[in-house]
Amino acid sequence: MEAIILLGGPGAGKGTLSEFLKKQTDFIHVSTGDMLRAALKSGSPVGLEAKAFMEAGALVPDSVILRIIEERISQEAASARYMFDGFPRTIDQAKGLDLLFKNKSGTVKHVFNLIVPRETLLKRLTGRRVCKSCGAVYHLINIPPKKAGVCDVDGGELYQRADDSEDTILNRLEVYEKQTAPLIEFYQKQKLLRDIAAGHSAAETGAAVLDILSA
Ligand SMILES: [Zn+2]
CATH class of the missing domain: 3.40.50.300 (P-loop containing nucleotide triphosphate hydrolases)
Structure with missing residues (x-):
């Protein structure tokens, strides 16, 4: 074992x-x-x-x-x-x-x-964006939406959750x-x-x- x-x-x-x-x-x-x-x-x-x-x-x-x-x-x-x-x-x-x-x-x-490195962690962790209308999850680096700030699925507005803010992450x-x-x-x-x-x-x-x- x-x-x-x-x-x-x-x-x-x-x-x-x-x-x-x-x-x-x-x-x-x-x-x-x-x-x-x-x-x-x-x-x-x-x-x-x-x-x-x-x-x-x-x-x-x-x-x-x-x-x-x-x-x-x-x-x-x-x-x-x-x-x-x-x-x-x-x-x-x-x-x-x-x-x-x-x-x-x-x-x-x-x-x-x-x-x-902390800088890389911050980039990874602060990059998450969520669609206001359908909840689809994107990432500025890993899974970027086709058009910045807009959901691919339904055109909803993408926002950053409070949990993903730099202070919370630090x-x-x-x-x-x-x-x-x-x-x-x-x-x-x-x-x-x-x-x-x-x-x-x-x-x-x-x-x-x-x-x-x-x-
Ligand atoms: Zn959406």
């Missing part, structure tokens, strides 16, 4: 990278969000426990997240390889993952830390960095951290990760 961990904040391209790796490798994508949804649906005891926290608007505790991960892993072959996305989020989760893997003679091989980036700093230190100490320059195209980021995986 093997695992890699994907670390990347808003706009770092973690979603795109995990889609790429799903196609190019046999790593099983395990995202905390998907897993929580699955656990709720399954109605398993731990799923119900998580549900109670979520319905109360509380964070799901590390111990519950870890049991959900354990349940997920127990569904696959002992030789399976996983990529964790959105997990671990805290040092306690990281330590719990270590223990879980040790008990099953597994190893965490690499922690890929997607690094993007704040989200800061929160992410603060939350992740201890994890980065934890994996650096274990010599598992692989910094990946992710400021260019998704293909380049993917290729850099594949290089390390095949080394």
Whole structure:
């Protein structure tokens, strides 16, 4: 049993990278969000426990997240390889993952830390535009409308949501960095951290990760 961990904040391209790796490798994508949804649906005891926290608007505790991960892993072959996305989020989760893997003679091989210059992140994150009438989503760089400021579908006016303003985004980036700093230190100490320059195209980021995986 093997695992890699994907670390990347808003706009770092973690979603795109995990889609790429799903196609190019046999790593099983395990995202905390998907897993929580699955656990709720399954109605398993731990799923119900998580549900109670979520319905109360509380964070799901590390111990519950870890049991959900354990349940997920127990569904696959002992030789399976996983990529964790959105997990671990805290040092306690990281330590719990270590223990879980040790008990099953597994190893965490690499922690890929997607690094993007702040200026590039801002360009990516402030570029989103939404149609006022139909809600279609565009991006000034990635998915530009045919005519600036106008929806391709119905000619509606495109606007920038308050969530996508520079101040809000800077704040989200800061929160992410603060939350992740201890994890980065934890994996650096274990010599598992692989910094990946992710400021260019998704293909380049993917290729850099594949290089390390095949080394
Ligand atoms: Zn529209």
